[in-house]
Amino acid sequence: MQKRLVLNQQQIQIILKRFCHQLIENHDNFENTVLLGLQPRGIILLDRIVEELENISGKKVPAGYLDATFHRDDFRRRDFPLKANETKIDFLVEGKKVILVDDVLYKGRSVRAAMDAMIAFGRPQKVELMVLVDRKLTRDYPIMPDYFGIRVNTIDTQYVVVEWASQGQPEDAVWITEKEQK
Amino acid sequence: MSQLSSRHLLGIKDLTPADIQLILETAENFKEVINRPIKKVPSLRDITIANIFFENSTRTRLSFELAEKRLSADVVNFSSSNSSVKKGETLVDTVNNILSMKVDMVVMRHSSPGAPHFLARNVKANIVNAGDGTHEHPTQALLDAFSMREKLGDLQGKKIAIIGDILHSRVALSNIFCLQKLGAEVMVCGPITLLPKHIQSLGVKVELDVRKALAWCDVANVLRIQLERQQIKYFPSLREYSLYYGVNKKMLEELDREIVVMHPGPINRGVELASDVADSDHAIILQQVENGVAVRMAVLYLLAAVKA
Numbered sequence: 001m002q003k004r005l006v007l008n009q010q011q012i013q014i015i016l017k018r019f020c021h022q023l024i025e026n027h028d029n030f031e032n033t034v035l036l037g038l039q040p041r042g043i044i045l046l047d048r049i050v051e052e053l054e055n056i057s058g059k060k061v062p063a064g065y066l067d068a069t070f071h072r073d074d075f076r077r078r079d080f081p082l083k084a085n086e087t088k089i090d091f092l093v094e095g096k097k098v099i100l101v102d103d104v105l106y107k108g109r110s111v112r113a114a115m116d117a118m119i120a121f122g123r124p125q126k127v128e129l130m131v132l133v134d135r136k137l138t139r140d141y142p143i144m145p146d147y148f149g150i151r152v153n154t155i156d157t158q159y160v161v162v163e164w165a166s167q168g169q170p171e172d173a174v175w176i177t178e179k180e181q182k
Numbered sequence: 183m184s185q186l187s188s189r190h191l192l193g194i195k196d197l198t199p200a201d202i203q204l205i206l207e208t209a210e211n212f213k214e215v216i217n218r219p220i221k222k223v224p225s226l227r228d229i230t231i232a233n234i235f236f237e238n239s240t241r242t243r244l245s246f247e248l249a250e251k252r253l254s255a256d257v258v259n260f261s262s263s264n265s266s267v268k269k270g271e272t273l274v275d276t277v278n279n280i281l282s283m284k285v286d287m288v289v290m291r292h293s294s295p296g297a298p299h300f301l302a303r304n305v306k307a308n309i310v311n312a313g314d315g316t317h318e319h320p321t322q323a324l325l326d327a328f329s330m331r332e333k334l335g336d337l338q339g340k341k342i343a344i345i346g347d348i349l350h351s352r353v354a355l356s357n358i359f360c361l362q363k364l365g366a367e368v369m370v371c372g373p374i375t376l377l378p379k380h381i382q383s384l385g386v387k388v389e390l391d392v393r394k395a396l397a398w399c400d401v402a403n404v405l406r407i408q409l410e411r412q413q414i415k416y417f418p419s420l421r422e423y424s425l426y427y428g429v430n431k432k433m434l435e436e437l438d439r440e441i442v443v444m445h446p447g448p449i450n451r452g453v454e455l456a457s458d459v460a461d462s463d464h465a466i467i468l469q470q471v472e473n474g475v476a477v478r479m480a481v482l483y484l485l486a487a488v489k490a
Contacts, residue, residue, distance in 0.1 A: 070224070070225045071223060071224060075225050075486075076228075076486060079489070080184055081184050081185055081487035083184040083204075083207075084207075084211040085211075086210075086211070086214070092219065117223075120215075120219065120220040120223075121218065121220075122219065
């Protein structure tokens with residue numbers, strides 16, 4: 001199986017730092033800003049960003065985990081249903097600037113579902129999207145990231161795999177692989 | 183696994199331990215949902231559910247209806263007291279007529295044990311048993327298990343005493359199956375006339391002395407005396423039952439540790455449970471009711487997800 005490394009640990013670290021500085025630039029002191037990581041994999045990126053932001057600015061930014069399983073548009077259309085994950089948001093987003101954080105932006109359907117799920121916590125003033133990898137050619141919905149780590153040209157027969165050292169992988173890395181032929 | 187092994191919920195007996203785990207874990211997600219400012223998710227917006235109740239119900243029926251509405255399903259309600267059943271229509275005819283109005287799921291309560299199983303064999307919709315006579319009441323057992331887990335953590339090795347009218351109780355049977363599948367030890371306790379013969383063959387302990395049962399258990403699930411199902415006298419009087427089997431505050435205070443007291447409702451205050459217990463911190467009766475909505479949402483959601 002073909003496997004191509006697109007981001008290594010060092011590059012990911014640089015991107016995380018860049019994300020933090022972009023956020024600080026756009027959101028000043030984060031008084032009215034909250035971060036929401038999308039379950040299941042966006043929360044790992046979110047945790048890293050929150051940690052990095054705290055290192056840089058000395059501030060703890062309000063953050064939560066958002067699960068959009070019950071808002072997905074493919075319920076009863078998939079072969080196997082997705083298992084729901086924990087939603088952990090101990091604040092309201094009413095009037096807040098919300099930054100949705102996910103690892104890979106693929107078809108845009110998860111983000112659409114996530115925005116739907118988010119509305120249950122209030123009407124945000126503004127919503128931005130931050131992703132590590134933007135698969136720019138495969139979108140089903142008109143959704144674009146405000147912040148992206150890397151933009152890759154991939155097709156539907158490929159996977160983008162994000163590995164995190166904190167999840168037991170050898171190191172942080174982003175790979176593009178081919179789906180196995182059936 | 184993220185899918186149930188069956189497209190109906192007829193009884194706990196048919197569920198695998200993995201099914202029960204999946205329902206309880208999904209219910210945790212729904213409990214978070216129903217505590218949001220907006221308590222509704224769109225999952226079942228293309229599903230229509232008929233609630234068919236041939237027997238009286240307050241909690242279960244409201245709880246199912248709320249669960250359905252919070253999942254955005256369309257809901258129709260039916261109760262036998264003001265329907266054509268009184269004119270002699272059969273069960274299958276009644277349900278098929280309802281289904282021909284494009285209903286996808288049926289939640290049914292019926293006084294005959296096995297009625298939902300019969301329906302599952304004869305109609306196309308997903309069937310959820312909301313209580314069939316003295317047989318099973320699966321969603322009650324699931325919400326009881328959910329409430330116990332919330333209070334005590336994993337139920338493996340925990341001791342649960344079911345106290346009261348075991349003979350006429352569908353809650354007792356479903357509780358026994360459910361708790362055993364989750365690894366708990368179960369005891370039944372009540373006057374000998376209200377314990378089914380051969381109940382030991384289900385692998386439960388049997389105790390006639392309620393004080394001993396309370397001293398043994400981590401959780402006491404106290405059941406109602408179902409006078410409406412008792413054709414003959416099983417004990418001399420309610421007063422005498424209450425004297426020997428009613429759980430009161432003094433009995434709990436005599437124990438060397440705190441136990442959890444549950445009751446599936448409706449309570450006959452002063453008969454099986456004294457008011458000072460029902461309203462105390464020991465009791466999680468109202469939490470059970472809250473959890474009922476989350477558990478029923480999980481059941482409906484997971485059944486809808488099963489491919490036919």
